Amino acid sequence: AYECVNVEHEEVIMIPREIDCNRVTFKYSLGAEFIDWLKTFAYLGLDSNEKIRVGDVSVSPRDVLAAVLPNPAKLGHLMHGRTCAGTWVKGTYDGKPREVYLYHVADNETTMRDWGSQAVLWQTAMCPVVALELLANGSWKGVGVRGPEAFDAVPFLNLLGEYNTHHGIMEMGPGLWPSPKPTGQPGWDRPVKRAIVPGY
Known part of the structure; x- marks a missing residue:
């Protein structure tokens, strides 16, 4: 199952600057499993870019997540x-x-x-x-x-x-x-x- 979800994207700001329109939205179609992962990351605070102390190191949870997940460019x-x-x-x-x-x-x-x-x-x-x-x-x-x-x-x-x-x-x-x-x-x-x- 797939779901279309609203996301922040530059088109929502840029298009109304040039084209007279009432509403602009940007959506991704994402699989249910992927959405569950995103919700889990948010629930655990792993989507935060605010740095936290881990021992002697200060790091943002989002940077840790990016470091451990596979690079999408290498998954083709x-x-x-x-x-x-x-x-x-x-x-x-x-x-x-x-x-x-x-x-x-x-x-x-x-x-x-x-x-x-x-x-x-x-x-x-x-x-x-x-x-x-x-x-x-x-x-x-x-x-x-x-x-x-x-x-x-x-x-x-x-x-x-x-x-x-x-x-x-x-x-x-x-x-x-x-x-x-x-x-x-x-x-x-x-x-x-x-x-x-x-x-x-």
């Missing part, structure tokens, strides 16, 4: 499956209610084989790399602290597709869930020349 060869990062947008478009889901999928076997990195780390790193490339080549211009939502999405999606990353957009809403349909909207048919990849 043990992981299987795909990760999906997405944005479910609800609002009005041309005066009518509309919901779309914009998503980016990474397969762990593919990212390990092609990049030597597990899928979650690869997916987290790829989007900033693409953004930096667009800034470096002048496709994106701006000053100050800006998130990617402040810039034109089409060059970003095009370049993301050149890196063979699977992304797309699907119509959501009443009558469409759990079988949303592709929108066919320009700018989203980029990964390997298709937005929706069979099996994803």
Whole structure:
């Protein structure tokens, strides 16, 4: 069983700076066992960053926990499956209610084989790399602290597709869930020349 849980993330602050919206949340889908571990760590105080004395040493429980747990970057060869990062947008478009889901999928076997990195780390790193490339080549211009939502999405999606990353957009809403349909909207048919990849 999986549960979507709210977490603190920069998008909750950054997106409303650029896009007029009523509400922004950030959620992770986590397995029940993982959630139980997190609750146990919190119950034992192991999530605290306040230093405590252990003999002659001052250390935070969270640092101890990080030191004894395996490094996620080194677990890729043990992981299987795909990760999906997405944005479910609800609002009005041309005066009518509309919901779309914009998503980016990474397969762990593919990212390990092609990049030597597990899928979650690869997916987290790829989007900033693409953004930096667009800034470096002048496709994106701006000053100050800006998130990617402040810039034109089409060059970003095009370049993301050149890196063979699977992304797309699907119509959501009443009558469409759990079988949303592709929108066919320009700018989203980029990964390997298709937005929706069979099996994803």
